Amino acid sequence: MFTLVQKVRDYECDLQGIVNNANYQHYLEHARHEFLLSRGVNFKALHEQGTDAVVARLTMAFKTPLTSGDEYECTVRVRKEGIKYIFLQDIFRLSDHKLVVRATVDTVCLVNGRLAASPDLDETFKADFEAE
Amino acid sequence: MFTLVQKVRDYECDLQGIVNNANYQHYLEHARHEFLLSRGVNFKALHEQGTDAVVARLTMAFKTPLTSGDEYECTVRVRKEGIKYIFLQDIFRLSDHKLVVRATVDTVCLVNGRLAASPDLDETFKADFEAE
Amino acid sequence: MFTLVQKVRDYECDLQGIVNNANYQHYLEHARHEFLLSRGVNFKALHEQGTDAVVARLTMAFKTPLTSGDEYECTVRVRKEGIKYIFLQDIFRLSDHKLVVRATVDTVCLVNGRLAASPDLDETFKADFEAE
């Protein structure tokens, strides 16, 4: 399972003194893109070649807030359903391994702007796909 | 129903040339806070008085991307389930009223850090609550 | 003189309870792009045509912080120095017209990646250029 450790940056906290929720979506995206990269797929190059991976649906459960100074681990697992890649992602606080966010991110590929299967990505993730 | 019209800012678009997904979460949050304000509730003052409204769960379906120059309308409806306030929010592109994002945002109140009902918010939103 | 009125969004405030400094840079950029648009120039279209307006140098003096709920006015003036467009921008708090930020933003054009004069922009801003 792919994991990425990062640290909260103070500007990501809002006036409640905790990480603003939208930033967890950034954390998840960055972890997915690093996961892609670790499998040899560059998100920007993909875009320049006419293939855009886009999020179709997102569910996030917020369990424990992160705050200034916290380090966190973001996990990435993936399974395939039709033409969708379903990413299962968790964020854990590193100090006590408490669950911060649990997310499901359904993504699809737009090839030259049209919804399409991507044989290249299928091949790339072959070894990663989990059973349902 | 409460609605707020805003315009995409170019820095909200990412290297795909469309609004980065996390920004829709910002749009939804801003519309909710403006909704609160229109009902006489100030999110920051609430925080300073020891009551923090926090998101417990979020579901977003991404239908049509916004891009540079687009104006959008963000709607806010609310219903009550136990101690949760469930916000039903849509974002529409103003030019053709196409659905951009459909979201469900479950929020709860932390009073001095503990999950609690907020009789004040219940009273404030009384006229807004929708039946399931 | 071009001016744009906007309102602080709560997520733009950080753990100090005031607008995070980097957001003022966003406010300035958005006002410049709206200024361009009001003169018939679309920043995104410009990029797609191979001309990128980029910031070469920025000076910001932070005078009064904005916070949750504040409305602000952002002004845009421009003068020309060689191939540089120098934007003089102020942000004022609307409630008392207090100065929030005073900025000078030196921008240049990259045409197909190379520093170059832009006769089109010169023509567009002709009536706006101020004397030094």
Place this chain on the structure above:
Amino acid sequence: MFTLVQKVRDYECDLQGIVNNANYQHYLEHARHEFLLSRGVNFKALHEQGTDAVVARLTMAFKTPLTSGDEYECTVRVRKEGIKYIFLQDIFRLSDHKLVVRATVDTVCLVNGRLAASPDLDETFKADFEAE
């Protein structure tokens, strides 16, 4: 000299395909806060104790843009002028050590909302202060 190595996250790039300028201000802030932390000073705790370090003036020269996948090094040096702490910060692209941004950040302390000297910070940074 304090340095911090980080990596560009794709959402930090805008529709020009390069890091949006405001994010460099975030990079600089994060490096300063990590510098503080390395000297035993916690920015959030400082705020909670009534002392807010705030930026009074910022100058940034943008030399080379960062883009998706780039790693960068952010440096922090500091000198004292009256009650101001002047941070001299550079951002370098790691791959070729090219200068990305050169910045000067003048900060002051607000103690309980009023401009004031901070003997604690003076003591903390004593060994770091550079001559002009």
